[in-house]
Amino acid sequence: MGKKRTERYSGIVEYINQYYAENMRYPSVRDIVAGTGVPLSSVHRYLKEMNENGVLQYDGRRSINTTEMGMESPSRYMKVLGYVACGEGQEEEETVIEYIRMPESIVGKGNFFALIAKGESMIDAGIHPGDYVTVKQQKGANDGDYVVALYEGKNNLKQLIKDNGRYILRSCNEDKGTYPDIYPEDLQIQGVAVCVTHKLK
Numbered sequence: 001m002g003k004k005r006t007e008r009y010s011g012i013v014e015y016i017n018q019y020y021a022e023n024m025r026y027p028s029v030r031d032i033v034a035g036t037g038v039p040l041s042s043v044h045r046y047l048k049e050m051n052e053n054g055v056l057q058y059d060g061r062r063s064i065n066t067t068e069m070g071m072e073s074p075s076r077y078m079k080v081l082g083y084v085a086c087g088e089g090q091e092e093e094e095t096v097i098e099y100i101r102m103p104e105s106i107v108g109k110g111n112f113f114a115l116i117a118k119g120e121s122m123i124d125a126g127i128h129p130g131d132y133v134t135v136k137q138q139k140g141a142n143d144g145d146y147v148v149a150l151y152e153g154k155n156n157l158k159q160l161i162k163d164n165g166r167y168i169l170r171s172c173n174e175d176k177g178t179y180p181d182i183y184p185e186d187l188q189i190q191g192v193a194v195c196v197t198h199k200l201k
């Protein structure tokens with residue numbers, strides 16, 4: 001196989017993987033033409049050749065599957081429902097500001113939503129202002145879980161402590177004077193935090 005053809009193969013496969021990662025659908029042949037600059041007749045020919053050589057799977061229409069796609073972990077799509085307080089509770093509010101996806105290998109199975117952390121009461125748990133917190137939607141939680149809790153009409157992200165049948169919402173910050181324990185009378189668990197994503201500074 002010539003060097004030029006090998007480079008064309010690699011360029012097409014790289015574009016297909018990138019397109020799929022960004023759009024979560026296969027590119028059309030015309031998408032590949034536009035994205036790679038390879039002529040339409042050549043793209044058709046290369047796809048058929050790569051299918052015959054086992055480089056990728058192509059059904060002659062739209063379905064294209066590369067090795068990298070086969071290795072990809074299933075993803076969980078979720079709404080980002082605004083901000084969650086890590087400090088003083090804030091009024092319950094649900095506004096979809098964007099959609100994201102997280103690998104199932106990280107978050108697990110279930111129904112999820114995400115929130116953006118606001119405040120510093122959970123920094124010792126590795127949750128900082130601006131972090132994206134992935135939350136598994138469920139009504140119950142175990143002792144020590146980090147939960148999105150609703151009480152007195154307010155949302156908060158805290159560690160749940162169970163003490164002789166009583167619930168405590170605890171901050172993870174050494175400054176206990178600023179972030180005292182909360183003893184809610186009417187507590188509703190909206191979900192358990194399973195993953196935190198933040199940028200490295």
